[in-house]
Amino acid sequence: MPILIREQRYHHIKALLARLRLDASARVVVLVEKDGQQIAAHGEVGALDTTSLASLVAGNVAATGGMAKLIGEKEFPTLSHEGDKESIHISVIGRILLVVVFDHRSSLGLVKLRSKQASHELAAAFAEIERESESAGASSNLPFSEITDEEIDSLFVQN
């Protein structure tokens, strides 16, 4: 079943990320699905490759989740990587991963606190996305239900 993100939901999530970024004095905030797909990003993205970041964050969480299971834990709910100038904090919120990239303008303690405070609203927003995806799938109300073979073929002509 595909995950559908409607415009209104997307803008709601972007607004939540914008608030978190401000509250946490963060550089960039990214929301990622556990399989590695980026849901939304906000902040000083600039040259930051958020697609690759999303994939690596999901891999990182999956690998540490595997380690957790080996030692008898369900999962590690947060991960932090602190660098000289830039740091990353990741919160596992059910099926979504909240990634906060921050520098000297913030601190790990503040980022942890604000991430935790934002997690409930983000989880609720994603639950809505899941619910909408399920009902759209059940009613075959997807944009590609009437896609033709010619349209699919046309994607490969230029490549």
Place this chain on the structure above:
Amino acid sequence: MTFINYASREINCKIVYYGPGLCGKTTNLQHIYDATAPQAKGKLISLATETDRTLFFDFMPLELGTVRGFKTRFHLYTVPGQVFYEASRKLILKGVDGVVFVADSQEERMDANIESLYNLEENLKAHGYDLMKIPYVLQLNKRDLPNVIPMEDLTMELQKKGEPVVEAVASTGVGVFDTLKAVAKQVLTELRRS
């Protein structure tokens, strides 16, 4: 897991290249990366050992074009082939939309192909997928080498369900895009069905 974003008008799908160690999974991705225009691709990320064996995965996003006003993006992943990387290999299959099995055509790698294919089925099952139902392509790689098994014999041994079989020499790019097209088409056709 396909992602459809109405706000950014994008569809994102995940394709995984699977197969035994040294069969050419990373070489497939490397060729796609080298042969694709810069605006259609992202970075090629390789989490490899010092001897260039894939340790965790390779990853590259590829944009194919627009359909019904939506940009279609494929996230291409490889898994580590070596048997002892089983734990990390399994993780990569999470949320997969389509699989390419890259078989090594050399006679001495036949057992490794069979073991890896069995392993693929088991790991898909662990994530709740059925190889017989998901978009899937069999690539017979290294067809340029002298000691290869005839295509008919390999197909008979490795084909699971009448999936497309593509002969390839990934190191020179032969069959690489045909394989990608065959799996991408199935993924998009599946989207229509869902």
